Amino acid sequence: MSSLTEKDRPIVQLLLSAGTCPRCIFRFCRVGSQTLYRHPYKDLMKDLKQFLEGNQEEEDRACFDVADPPCKRFRHGHTEEGADDLNQNGVLSQIPLANDGNADVENSDVENSAVEVCNVCLGILQEFCEIDFVKKHAAWLLVKQEMGKLDLSLAKDDIVQLKEAYKWIIHPQLSEELGVPTDGKSLFEVSVVFAHPETDEECRFLATVCPDCFKPAKNKQSVFTRMAVIKALEKIKEEDFLKHFPCPPSSPKNLCVALEIQCNNGAVFVAGRYNKYSRNLPQTPWIIDGERKLESSVEELISEHLMAEFKADRRPFAIELVNPHRIHFTAEEMKGFQQTINNSSDKIQVRDLQLVTREAIGRMKEGEEEKTKTYSALIWTDKTIQKEHIAFLDDIKELKLDQKTPLRVLHRRPLALRCRIIHTMKSQYIDEHHFRLHLKTQAGTYIKEFVHGDFGRTKPNIGSLLNRTTDILELDVESVDIDWPPALEN
Amino acid sequence: MAAAEALGAARYFTRWYKTSRGGRARTSACCSTPTGTGRDCAGAALSTQGHGFAPLRHGNCQSCCRICVITLAEAHPLLQPGKTITSINYQISPNCSRLQNKVSGKSKRGAQFLTELAPLCRIASSDGEEYTIYSCIRGRLIEVNENILSNPALLQEKPSTEGYIAVVLPKFEESKSVTQGLLTPEEYKEVLLKRQNSSSGS
Numbered sequence: 001m002s003s004l005t006e007k008d009r010p011i012v013q014l015l016l017s018a019g020t021c022p023r024c025i026f027r028f029c030r031v032g033s034q035t036l037y038r039h040p041y042k043d044l045m046k047d048l049k050q051f052l053e054g055n056q057e058e059e060d061r062a063c064f065d066v067a068d069p070p071c072k073r074f075r076h077g078h079t080e081e082g083a084d085d086l087n088q089n090g091v092l093s094q095i096p097l098a099n100d101g102n103a104d105v106e107n108s109d110v111e112n113s114a115v116e117v118c119n120v121c122l123g124i125l126q127e128f129c130e131i132d133f134v135k136k137h138a139a140w141l142l143v144k145q146e147m148g149k150l151d152l153s154l155a156k157d158d159i160v161q162l163k164e165a166y167k168w169i170i171h172p173q174l175s176e177e178l179g180v181p182t183d184g185k186s187l188f189e190v191s192v193v194f195a196h197p198e199t200d201e202e203c204r205f206l207a208t209v210c211p212d213c214f215k216p217a218k219n220k221q222s223v224f225t226r227m228a229v230i231k232a233l234e235k236i237k238e239e240d241f242l243k244h245f246p247c248p249p250s251s252p253k254n255l256c257v258a259l260e261i262q263c264n265n266g267a268v269f270v271a272g273r274y275n276k277y278s279r280n281l282p283q284t285p286w287i288i289d290g291e292r293k294l295e296s297s298v299e300e301l302i303s304e305h306l307m308a309e310f311k312a313d314r315r316p317f318a319i320e321l322v323n324p325h326r327i328h329f330t331a332e333e334m335k336g337f338q339q340t341i342n343n344s345s346d347k348i349q350v351r352d353l354q355l356v357t358r359e360a361i362g363r364m365k366e367g368e369e370e371k372t373k374t375y376s377a378l379i380w381t382d383k384t385i386q387k388e389h390i391a392f393l394d395d396i397k398e399l400k401l402d403q404k405t406p407l408r409v410l411h412r413r414p415l416a417l418r419c420r421i422i423h424t425m426k427s428q429y430i431d432e433h434h435f436r437l438h439l440k441t442q443a444g445t446y447i448k449e450f451v452h453g454d455f456g457r458t459k460p461n462i463g464s465l466l467n468r469t470t471d472i473l474e475l476d477v478e479s480v481d482i483d484w485p486p487a488l489e490n
Numbered sequence: 491m492a493a494a495e496a497l498g499a500a501r502y503f504t505r506w507y508k509t510s511r512g513g514r515a516r517t518s519a520c521c522s523t524p525t526g527t528g529r530d531c532a533g534a535a536l537s538t539q540g541h542g543f544a545p546l547r548h549g550n551c552q553s554c555c556r557i558c559v560i561t562l563a564e565a566h567p568l569l570q571p572g573k574t575i576t577s578i579n580y581q582i583s584p585n586c587s588r589l590q591n592k593v594s595g596k597s598k599r600g601a602q603f604l605t606e607l608a609p610l611c612r613i614a615s616s617d618g619e620e621y622t623i624y625s626c627i628r629g630r631l632i633e634v635n636e637n638i639l640s641n642p643a644l645l646q647e648k649p650s651t652e653g654y655i656a657v658v659l660p661k662f663e664e665s666k667s668v669t670q671g672l673l674t675p676e677e678y679k680e681v682l683l684k685r686q687n688s689s690s691g692s
Contacts, residue, residue, distance in 0.1 A: 404633075411556050411659060414595050415632060455559065456637055456644075456652035469651075 003036070004029055004051055013052060019251035021118030022048050023125035023169075027160035034168040041126060116251055121162055122196045123255035125169070187266025187327075196256035210235050264323055269361055271318040271485040272338070272353040274298065279474075281347055298348060316485060318361050329355065331488075352488045360485070371443045372423060372481045376436060378474035379451055379462060384432040389466060393425045393437065396465075404457040406449045420445040437462070438478070448472050505650075506672035507563055508626040509681050556665040558627045560610065560656045562649045565682055567621065569649055574616040575642040580634055582609045582622075588634045588656070598659055601630035606671070610634065610656050613645075627668055629660035 004012065008029040015025045022044035023037050031037075039047075117123050171182040174190070207214045210232040276283075276298055285297040298317075331354075338353040399422040405415050421442040428436040441447065446458065451472040453461035463470040562569055580588040586602070588610060593601045604610075604625040611634065614620045625631075634656045638645045645653035660668040673681065 407557050407559065407657065410632065410657070412596060415593050415598065453652065455654050456635075456648075 003031065003033070009052065012048060016048060016052070019116055019119045021121060021126050023165055024118055024120040024162070027162065027165050030160060032160065037125075037165050037168045038172065117253070117255050119251045122194075122252055124162060124194060125165055126255075189264045189266070191262040191264065193259040193262070194256045195259050196252065196254075207232075265325070265327065269318055269320055269356045269358060270353065271316065271356045271360070271364070272350045273485070274317050274348055274350045276348055278347045296347075316364055316480060318356065318364055318485075320361075352485050354485055354488060356485055364485075372440055373443055373445075374438065374440045374478040374481065375447050376438050376474075376476045376478050377447060377451055377472050379435055379437055380471045380473055381433050381435075381466060382469040385429075385435065385466065385468070386432070387429045390427045390429060390435050393427045393462075393465065396422070396425060398423060399425075399460070401445065401450060401461075402459050403446055403449060404454070406446050406454050407457070408448075418444065418446075422450065434473075443480075447475055505675050506669050507675065507678035507681075508624075508672055509563075509678070556660055556662065556668075557632070558629065558658045558660065558668070559654050560623070560625060560627065560658060561651075561654045562623070562645065563678070564649075566649075567619070568613060568615065569646055573646070575613055575645060576616050577614045578638055578642055578645070579612045579614075580610070580639075582612065588631065589636070591631050591634065593630070593632055598630050598632060601632060601659075604629060604631050604658060623655055625656070625658060626672070627658045627660060628664060629658040629668070632657040632659050 004026075011029055012025055015028060020028075022041070025048065026036060026044075036044075118126055167184065171184075175182045213232040213235060214228050280294060281296060281298060282294050283298045285300055286293040334353050334355070338350055341353075342349050401418075401420045401422060403418045403420055405413050405418075422445065423440040423442070425440075426438040428438075430436060437451075439447065439450075441450075446454075448454075449458040449461070451462045452470055453459075453463045456464075461470075567573065568575065582588065588602065591600075591602045593599065605628055606624065606626050608625045610623045610625055610631075612620055612622050635654050638653055638655075645655075647653065
């Protein structure tokens, strides 16, 4: 797959005469050799034309030669083109062609510095791969690049994505310029945003042909989102598409424009375990209609100082710190933060404070479903109870509950039926109307609803088991039985 | 009828009442309260008399949850002694059964939309009477209580809790105004007293 073969000839011929740049031609021919894409533009043009003209034997020996270090050749190519030709965007200037877009590229366009804008990538794989561009701004492409323009059967997924080809070319250049290694999966992301207003209008026809793909959503400025366009393109019949859009696409008059470059550092995650020592402290801020109902919250105390305060058993927590400017901390520094948090408030205490990965957070969230939790509940009954009335609760093991979404959260959660298990219970008689119940339950069990029954929507419940009306007065988490995050030596 | 006390961090009850001004409910003359509505916020506490332990109080908590639970009011004929329920029917018209109500997602899409006068169910008693229970609340029907279909006595034994009729979620914009046409427990008591006095006077 590393170079062109005879079967690619018709594609190359078709695309080249349609005004497609060499790198896009490679993409459509599924050329997977990254180094090939890094060859200078002019050389690629020359080689392609040779490929078309020459016979099979020659082309195998032709310049699809990956031996030369791409960077050197590239610089060489660049200085040839001359600094004067570069306009504001750091791209080669356009000399308007005498005829329309579909100029025959075989008439030595390659020799002038003027380059026809590729009708597929709109210049992204042409000038925007030049070393100079690396130092300038760019803009996101707003429309999908590949529009089914070939009649040849070609699975869309086989084609090399424009984004990929761009990265293959730009990564080594960035590396060289900035003196750092590039990594496709790095947490530090550089986004380059391209725009091409000329083609913006050309895609409006999609909205008339496939109106149901373009529903205006509250948060979006334009209905032409990437997903909507992709969906429409999948739906639209070929004939309809061809009616509205030239195939192959016409050569654009202008290059696309680079709007901006954004840098973003991946979020870091800090996890630990906390105890809460106050019943008046909610886990998250409680604000209604813009008015705060209870002062502070666990989340805020932790976030503000990376600290939390708390009681009894320590519950795992995790914080995502968005776009941090500093991401490396030593274990000592983390301990220091932990100390600062614990010193600053007596309402919460943390331990095991550490940096964790995003995947680990996923595991913590899974734990919410799979692990068990132990609670202590203070229960009130309307009719009197004696010790013997509640003793039987201790013998109930693995009690299966059917819990409908509690009324108290129903306004913000979907209506659903959850099956949960109460593993064990231990009761402590207090007086004729009160007892304490310790329960070990499957994570995700609504304890309050298990006690009072939530209008009979949690079955069975303590009320139904005791044949009384019951209510919960206090609820404490005694432990969260998940060994995450890993305990640190304190 | 005492309102439950605030318990825990985010929940309390408020009960509101709807009485008919006459003519709408097909009930006998004495006491025509078609429905009572309990407005639940953040779940729980059932009927409470004084607890031995004072539950924590958090001052004035405004309701944060808009869910409304429709129940029969205490003075409804069906809750009077001697009434036996023979059937409860959620099929309120040939095309509409409240049992077919299906909601999905957080926004409860697919829910049947109810106006105040939308019938929820029809209940027949052994003495030949039939009562229509109305929503009294504008909003999406979240669920109707199927437990009372299998156990109609539940409706009379625990009308304010397990014997509820339906759960309705008003529109967010209307969540405050939804109680405007309704009576507080005190106002309801007054209405009942007036009715008793006027009927005993005549």
